[in-house]
Amino acid sequence: GVFKSEDVTFIIDDQYAPLHGKIKGTVSKITDRPIDFVINTHFHGDHAGSNPQFEVDGSYIIAQKNVRSQLITDGKTAGLPKITFDKSVNLYFGDEEIEVFHQSRAHTTGDAIIHFKTSNVFHCGDVYVQYGFPFIDINKGGHINGMIEFLDFAASKMNDESVLIPGHGQLAKKSELLEFRNMLIAIRNRVQSGINAGLTLDEIKALNPTEGFDDKGRSRDAFVETVYSCLAK
Numbered sequence: 484g485v486f487k488s489e490d491v492t493f494i495i496d497d498q499y500a501p502l503h504g505k506i507k508g509t510v511s512k513i514t515d516r517p518i519d520f521v522i523n524t525h526f527h528g529d530h531a532g533s534n535p536q537f538e539v540d541g542s543y544i545i546a547q548k549n550v551r552s553q554l555i556t557d558g559k560t561a562g563l564p565k566i567t568f569d570k571s572v573n574l575y576f577g578d579e580e581i582e583v584f585h586q587s588r589a590h591t592t593g594d595a596i597i598h599f600k601t602s603n604v605f606h607c608g609d610v611y612v613q614y615g616f617p618f619i620d621i622n623k624g625g626h627i628n629g630m631i632e633f634l635d636f637a638a639s640k641m642n643d644e645s646v647l648i649p650g651h652g653q654l655a656k657k658s659e660l661l662e663f664r665n666m667l668i669a670i671r672n673r674v675q676s677g678i679n680a681g682l683t684l685d686e687i688k689a690l691n692p693t694e695g696f697d698d699k700g701r702s703r704d705a706f707v708e709t710v711y712s713c714l715a716k
Contacts, residue, residue: 534562549593592624613652616618
């Protein structure tokens with residue numbers, strides 16, 4: 484994501500480190516301004532991998548506080564967020580009001596969605612993706628229930644005209660995000676029913692709790708295992 488005004492230019496996420504130059508080159512076609520800051524939607528390398536290079540360029544990194552904590556835990560010493568927040572931070576540039584908000588652990592423990600209130604645009608990070616069953620990083624605090632909660636909270640801020648930028652995939656509408664949310668709820672409930680009935684993971688897999696939903700890329704079994712791990716703990 485890229486935002487520009489007379490006052491500022493910033494980007495949302497900066498991908499893997501080797502793409503730093505390509506990102507800068509693309510932004511330079513949009514504006515002559517330097518990139519003042521980078522907002523990280525979370526800490527994974529495909530979203531925050533170029534932080535150190537942009538820090539050298541003079542960009543400030545903004546992220547939910549758990550992003551900084553996790554990067555430090557992972558041994559990172561460069562490209563750490565200089566500005567962090569707990570639940571939300573508001574930015575005002577030109578006539579655009581921007582809310583960067585966190586709700587709950589979801590894809591990770593430090594997810595953020597960026598809401599351009601004036602323009603009615605949402606950059607969703609990996610809380611909402613279009614590659615099929617999502618990756619929920621349970622080793623880094625992610626949880627299926629938190630993901631559903633975050634999607635509900637984000638949807639409450641949207642309307643039918645809202646434009647959504649997924650963490651992966653094409654531009655979308657609120658209705659598509661709700662379909663994604665409903666898929667997560669259905670699969671979560673099916674797995675929970677199996678757990679409540681005393682079934683093992685293999686027995687739950689055999690019931691095919693993802694039936695009716697397309698796995699465009701991520702394995703059905705892998706996703707069921709993730710949901711089971713979330714709910715069984």
